[in-house]
Amino acid sequence: MITRRLEYKIREALNRSPSVALLGPRQVGKTTIALNISETIPSIYLDLENRLDLEKVRDIVAFHEDNLDKLIILDEVQRLPEVFSPLRGIIDKERRKGNKFGQFLFLGSASIDLLQQSSESLAGRIAYLELYPIDVLEYAADSIGNRNKLWLRGGFPESLLAVSEQDSLAWRQDFVKTYLERDIPQLGPRIPASTLERFWTMLAHNQASVLNASQLARNLEVSGMTVGRYLDLMVDLLLVRRLQPWTFNVGKRLVRSPKVYIRDSGITHALLNISTYNNLLGHPVVGGSWEGFVIENILSVVPPRVQPFYYGTPGGAEIDLILEFSPTEKWAIEIKRSSSPSLSKGFHIACEDVKPQRRYVVYSGEDRFTISQDITAISLSGLMQEILNLA
Numbered sequence: 001m002i003t004r005r006l007e008y009k010i011r012e013a014l015n016r017s018p019s020v021a022l023l024g025p026r027q028v029g030k031t032t033i034a035l036n037i038s039e040t041i042p043s044i045y046l047d048l049e050n051r052l053d054l055e056k057v058r059d060i061v062a063f064h065e066d067n068l069d070k071l072i073i074l075d076e077v078q079r080l081p082e083v084f085s086p087l088r089g090i091i092d093k094e095r096r097k098g099n100k101f102g103q104f105l106f107l108g109s110a111s112i113d114l115l116q117q118s119s120e121s122l123a124g125r126i127a128y129l130e131l132y133p134i135d136v137l138e139y140a141a142d143s144i145g146n147r148n149k150l151w152l153r154g155g156f157p158e159s160l161l162a163v164s165e166q167d168s169l170a171w172r173q174d175f176v177k178t179y180l181e182r183d184i185p186q187l188g189p190r191i192p193a194s195t196l197e198r199f200w201t202m203l204a205h206n207q208a209s210v211l212n213a214s215q216l217a218r219n220l221e222v223s224g225m226t227v228g229r230y231l232d233l234m235v236d237l238l239l240v241r242r243l244q245p246w247t248f249n250v251g252k253r254l255v256r257s258p259k260v261y262i263r264d265s266g267i268t269h270a271l272l273n274i275s276t277y278n279n280l281l282g283h284p285v286v287g288g289s290w291e292g293f294v295i296e297n298i299l300s301v302v303p304p305r306v307q308p309f310y311y312g313t314p315g316g317a318e319i320d321l322i323l324e325f326s327p328t329e330k331w332a333i334e335i336k337r338s339s340s341p342s343l344s345k346g347f348h349i350a351c352e353d354v355k356p357q358r359r360y361v362v363y364s365g366e367d368r369f370t371i372s373q374d375i376t377a378i379s380l381s382g383l384m385q386e387i388l389n390l391a
Contacts, residue, residue: 002134002139002157002161003138004029004032004033004134004138005137005138006129006131007033007036007037010033010105011037013129014037014101014105015101016101016127017102017125017126017127018091018094018099018102019087019091019103019104019118019122019126019127020127020129021106021108021118021126021127021128021129022034022105022106022131023108023111023128023129023130023131024131024238025109025133025238025239025263025264026109026175026179026183027157027175028131028156029131029157030107031047031075038071038073042070043070043105044067044070044071044072044073045075046072046073046074046075047075048074048076048077048079049075049076049079054079054080057074058080060083060086061089061090064090064103071102071104071105072104072105073104073106073107075107076108076109077107077108078109078110079186082117084120084121084122085117085121087121087122087125090103091104091122092125106118109183109237110187110237111238132155132296132299132300133154133155133156133264133296134150134155134156134157134160135150135155135297135300136297136381136384137301137384137385139155139160140381144366147380147381148277149277151265151280151289151290151293152165152266152269152274152276152277152280153165153168153266153269154172154264155264155266156171156172156266156267158171159171159172159266160266165275166275168266169269169270169273172267172270173270175270176200176267176270179237179239180193180196180197180200181193183237184233187237191230191233195222198219198220199216199227200239201272202219203234203260203262204268204272204285205285206260207260207261207291207292208259208260208261208289208291209259209260209288210255210259210312211231211242211257211258211260213227213231213257239262239263239264239267240260240261240263241260241262241263241299242259242260243258243260243308243310243321244310245257245259245309246309246311246319246322246324252313252353253313254311254313255313255314259310261292262292263292263296264296265289265293268285268289268292272285286337287337290335290364291320291335294362295308295320295321297380297384298333298362298380298387300384301387301388302323303325305325305326306323306324306325307323307324308321308324309321309324310322311350311354312350313349313350315346317346317347317349317353318344318346318347318350319332319333319347319350319351319354319356320333320334320335321333321335322354322356328357329357330354331356331358331360332350332354332356332358333361333383334360334361334362335362336364338364339364340363341361341363341377343361343371343375359374359375360377360378360383361375361377362378362380362383363377363378365377365379366379366382367379368382
């Protein structure tokens with residue numbers, strides 16, 4: 001059992017908000033956390049993929065009246081988006097009685113449907129949290145071996161904790177198949193599973209690359225607009241990240257297309273049939289995979305107000321990750337897989353353009369040391385802890 005850092009934040013949110021939405025892809029551990037919470041406070045848990053549970057809450061007003069003294073937990077709530085409309089009245093009625101907190105906990109696997117429905121109905125009445133796959137601090141902070149296992153297998157609990165590499169890979173391949181053949185069709189898009197699998201695999205081959213929609217469209221024999229629709233879907237399902245470029249007032253020609261990452265490294269490797277750590281080290285995607293792994297781990301600990309970007313120019317000036325804490329506080333982060341990192345001229349030029357307040361190189365070692373007067377080499381877990389210490 002791996003303790004998830006977010007569980008404490010969910011409990012905090014329930015103590016200050018009448019409803020909380022916990023978002024994350026399927027199988028990432030949302031239900032486990034919700035059941036842990038339900039063991040410590042009066043609760044009722046319903047899985048809306050279960051037909052009987054779904055019918056129970058079609059009249060959410062009546063169901064709430066029958067369970068006034070309990071936290072109502074609705075899992076896979078995107079299956080019943082209309083449930084949000086009457087919740088505003090329920091919450092406001094309870095507020096007038098003095099019951100201001102901890103009435104509903106929603107679990108959702110699709111961000112866009114959940115966010116649109118709830119934001120229209122529950123503004124000021126709901127807190128949003130996202131559960132990432134298991135990260136370095138939760139599993140591997142003090143062990144390079146565990147970190148590399150996490151990188152290879154990814155952070156979905158069933159994959160990470162499988163008894164063998166073969167079992168882990170088989171779980172991830174089944175996960176991909178289930179999304180393609182069952183979960184995505186349930187959400188409505190009429191996209192052939194084979195086409196979407198090809199698209200997902202192309203993204204894996206191009207992990208950490210600047211999006212080239214026209215090339216993907218040619219390879220898939222579809223339009224650029226269709227590629228955009230496929231990408232929007234994968235982003236909305238919290239499976240793919242679109243990292244936007246930093247383009248603010250530098251007076252230069254800049255790369256303005258987003259970079260695209262499959263968010264879980266283990267899913268990237270499953271799509272490419274990479275089964276062992278040695279296979280990964282010899283694969284052309286190794287550099288992009290490491291970059292995506294590092295970025296997702298870092299973003300799992302940043303406060304919600306922080307905006308992530310990358311920076312690039314056609315001339316080669318580049319910063320892998322910019323964290324913008326405020327208009328006057330930016331961190332520039334370069335990502336190197338080497339245990340003895342060196343920086344290119346492009347990073348220094350990019351820093352002159354962006355003018356970050358802190359500059360880091362995240363590398364594969366564990367020591368912290370100064371590369372130059374204003375650049376610090378740091379481990380992934382070290383940088384993550386430094387961000388958490390800001391809170």
